[in-house]
Amino acid sequence: MAESVGQRKRIGKRWVFAAVLLLLGLFVWWRHSGPEQQKHGAGGPAVGVARAVSGAMPVVLDELGTVTPITTVTVLPQISGYLTQVAFTEGQSVTAGQFLAQIDPRPYQIQLEQYEAALAKDNASLAQARSDLARYEKLASQDSISEQQVTDQQFLVRQEEAAAKTDQANIDSAKLNLVYCHITSPISGRVGLRLVDIGNYVTSGSSTGLAVITSISPTTVIFSVSQTDLAPVLTRLGQGAQLTATAYSSDDTTKLEDGTLSAVDSQIDTATGMVKLRADFPNSDNALFPNEFVNVHLLVNTLQNATLVPTQAVQNGAPGAYVYVVQPDDTVHVQPVTTGPTDGTNTVITKGVSPGDVVVTDGVDRLSDGMAVQVANTPAVASAGDPPAQPHHHHRHHNAAAAQ
Known part of the structure; x- marks a missing residue:
């Protein structure tokens, strides 16, 4: 009797366990199927x-470019001598003709005086030769001297004239050397780091130079486009269109300046399939720095x-x-x-x-x-006509080598 009661209890526990499993399964089915059915309903997802x-x-081409100054000049000494003065500060903006440095002019001043003395001597000799020639020509007209003497005197006058011209050329050269002692900036731009200090002996054959001056404003950006994108650019240029190029920072988030496309290279690089283009920028606020990598957005057309x-x-x-x-x-x-x-x-x-x-x-x-x-x-x-949150562009060729 006790055994049958225990058996009934075990059967009861099994039913309870089965009911719990059934309820759990129904709950899981409801969690996964119920909301999905409500979401999809009869009309689908x-x-x-x-x-x-x-x-x-x-239609915008987004390319990587390099800020390329219009002019970069290494200031080289034209004569040899000791550097006695440096009148510029590193990183300073200078204008064309502004005084930069001074080479000791005294040796060239002395040389100038020597040439001037030689010219005075040769001018005196020339004056004497011309006076003798006039006298010989008068005597020759009176048959008092031979014609040969007159001819010889004429040659002597020409020699003295040539000597005087040589002296004058030496004087001009010495004056030019004095001008070269006073070194000025050939262009307007920014001076780089000083390459030579006061007291150094500089020579005309030096390749180092005194400083490097780079033009800042205006400037250009050289960038490359794929040969597949070149045809629309050439078509628009052939139509006389002025294509706008906008320079952005290297992370392509900050707009630096607007410019215009100015030139297309004459050939495609066979190694990369790219062709170089140049855009001009006024750079009035100096936002574009020489040799800086920038992103160029070239507006080719608007459909x-x-x-x-x-x-x-x-x-x-x-x-x-x-x-x-x-x-x-x-x-x-x-x-x-x-x-x-x-x-x-x-x-x-x-x-x-x-x-x-x-x-x-x-x-x-x-x-x-x-x-x-x-x-x-x-x-x-x-x-689809809603304005985008921020501008995007459909071409990008991040090829640093091609941008050079």
Whole structure:
């Protein structure tokens, strides 16, 4: 009897355990299936959508460039001598013709005086020779001397004239050397670090120089574009367009200055497939520093009345680029498309989608062709024409070697 009571208790415990497992399973099923059913309902998964619109799309090339000064000059001594004065400060801005340094002029002043003395002596000899020639010509007219004496005197006058010209050339050279003793800046720009100190003996054959002066304002930026992007640039230049180039900081976040494209190199680098371009910048606030790496945004063209969709709506797969288009019956259709330029936020669709079509932008990973969906956008359908939060550009060639 006691054994049957124990058996009944064990059976009762098994039923209780089975009931607990059943309740736990129902709870898990409710947690995973209930909300999903509420979410999907009869209309399928909820998706975010946007409406394709017609708008303008700037075609911008984003390239890495190097700030390249228009002029860089190494100030070299034209004569030899001891440096007696340095009149510039390292990093100073100078103007063309501004005094920079002085070489001891005394040896060249003495040389000038010697040449002037030689000229005075030769001028006296020349005056005597001319006086004798006049007398000989008068005597010759009276048949008092031979014609040969007159001819010889004429040659002597020419020799003295040549000697006087040589002396004058030496004087001019000595005066030029005195000018070279007073060293001035050949250009306007910024002086670099001093390369020679006062008291050093400098020579005209020195390659080091006294200082390096770099022009700052205006300046240029040299950058490279792919050969595939070159044709639109050349087309626009051939049409007489002035292409705007905007320089940004190396992290591509801070705008430095606006400029214009000024030149295209004459050949493509066969090693990289890139071609160099030069843009001019006024650099009035000195924001562009020589040899600085910058990002150049070159506005090549602006496409008008282009069909725009949000970039996240464009997918890539076996059929190539495609979008999910929401049909009037709230089903989606896989639509292959041909894409054009993009600014990171919107993408141009040249074929496959028309303005007004509604495309899926969020939840595409759960979709298949013909599936029913629910539009979850609130409060209204998003527009592909909405302005982006920050500018983006569709080409980037971070090739430091090509930018040089």
